[in-house]
Amino acid sequence: MSEFSQVTVVREANIFFDGGVTSRTLIFPDGRKKTLGIMQPGEYEFTTHSAELMEILAGDLDVQLPGADDWQTFAAGESFEVAAHARFGLRVRAVTDYCCSFL
């Protein structure tokens, strides 16, 4: 297990796709933000505002990165980056725990 210390956590969850994707927002002392989230099995599409680093803590999913035709598989311990203002697709096979860092 790992921890983030000295952070502020927004109490209310971010809820997307009728609960298919949910997360909590963490704000760090230097103003950086991360979300810790859960993706239920299903297909989702997100568009970023700022660039993001998505770290997979547990789970199994395929990701179609911006501009790509193919889908890449990601599992626990792996990560991917998405540029700002870019669309990416997710096919989640197993409940997936993730950490999203806004870059």
Add this chain to the structure above:
Amino acid sequence: MSEFSQVTVVREANIFFDGGVTSRTLIFPDGRKKTLGIMQPGEYEFTTHSAELMEILAGDLDVQLPGADDWQTFAAGESFEVAAHARFGLRVRAVTDYCCSFL
């Protein structure tokens, strides 16, 4: 929106019932613990270790408190307490966002 500041957050999620209930653990400077969690629609049963205060932030569910035959409905803004080492049942009708304080 409300916030918890100066907390430590365990990065990895707590995942129960194949993702039906998931949560993040927050540790406060004085050592108190809370979890912020999401319940997907479904039926669940938990047994407490320590006494708990469950605050419903969003959602709609029925709860069978320890020793009760009837089920009580809870919604956003409402809460219930469960004694230590006690079983309680949950029938979740809509994705439910909650804050659990370990007393």
